[in-house]
Amino acid sequence: MRNVVIGLLLLFPAIAQERLPAGPGRETVKKVCSACHSAENVVGLAKTREEWGQVVGEMATQGAQGTVDEFNDIVDYLTEHFPSAPPVNVNKATAHQFESDLGFTAKEADAIVQYRREKGSFKSADDIARVPGLDAKKIAARKDRFTY
Secondary structure, eight states: OHHHHHHHHTTOOGGGGGGSOOSTTHHHHHHHHTTTOOHHHHHHOOBOHHHHHHHHHHHHHTTOOOOHHHHHHHHHHHHHHSBOOOOEETTTOOHHHHHHTTOOOHHHHHHHHHHHHHHOOOOSHHHHHTSTTOOHHHHHHHGGGEEO
């Protein structure tokens, strides 16, 4: 439970709460989550309704204080304001798309595009993981967002 609480502390620090977009559920997110979390990380996340439900469900099972209706409001809010982004075709994406859509650094994005130019199209996440300087864990975390 301690690891989940520490992880959740990274999700919604109080100083970043004003970055949460206005809308139904915002106050519930602040009320239920603000004791432990920051909006800094959630602002950059994109998840499906099911994925947000799993995150909120994990919070609830680890002791987050809220009603079923409040947890549902949080899932609704997060789904509306931080939806899952469409997949990225890694064989057509520009360096900018690797940065903005997939969260790679500029250096990593340039390396991916250069490697693709030199070696040809990617057929799997394993191919992308062969790009020098990339962290295999970072590739694995994004592989569901890749199309070929």
